[in-house]
Amino acid sequence: MNPALHPPASATAQSPARSGKNLRLALILLAIVVGSLLFVSVQPGLYRAFCEWTGLYDIDRAQEVAASAIPGRPITLQFDANSHDGALLFRPETTVLSAKTGDIMHVVYRVENTLDRTVVGQAVPSYGPQYAGNYVKKLDCFCFKQQTFAPREVREMPVVFFLDTRLPEEVNTVTLSYTFFEVPVESRK
Incomplete structure (x- = not known):
């Protein structure tokens, strides 16, 4: 059996500390992705609220009034x-x-x-x-x-x-x- 073809068992197994770090990194990256998706999903509502508060949203209301039943x-x-x-x-x-x-x-x-x-x-x-x-x-x-x-x-x-x-x-x-x-x-x- 050639030792170069089969590395020792200690070289292929990860230490528990390294596994924990990888898991923590994966959870942090997952939290960033989920947080980004949540931010993107609420952004239109925040933008609309800001525009209504500042009066910039009147452009959309102009189209609404122009197309009204009156x-x-x-x-x-x-x-x-x-x-x-x-x-x-x-x-x-x-x-x-x-x-x-x-x-x-x-x-x-x-x-x-x-x-x-x-x-x-x-x-x-x-x-x-x-x-x-x-x-x-x-x-x-x-x-x-x-x-x-x-x-x-x-x-x-x-x-x-x-x-x-x-x-x-x-x-x-x-x-x-x-x-x-x-x-x-x-x-x-």
Whole structure:
């Protein structure tokens, strides 16, 4: 019998300590795989909850409202822009738009910083009639956060929204107005 062909029994048998380490490693790897699968399975729900909490989920709701059982009806939209302190020239590219409730609309506002210094501003929306604001569902708007304008910068900024099809029948015209206010240095985020 050739000893090179048959290793000693001690060389083929694993020590109990090594078997325990291998078992522990296998359990850790299994726990990582199971944990990863659980994370992946709850991630869509967490993402949806985050989007609803921040308002980002309105895009999906826009499709839902647009496809609702309430048919869209014609509406006239008016757009207005004001600057509180005059540092920013601010105007809508479109002043009047014919649309239907439930339709997703995209309008652009133009802003020009007239100063030789940086200006930080915040746009504040208002609606006419005021209660119509409850039916304006913004999907994207420059008014969501403060805007920083370099000296003499000109910028076009979009607003994407729809009017809920449940807008009261007596409302045939909705005005969407924004006023830009310069944000004082001490209150900037």
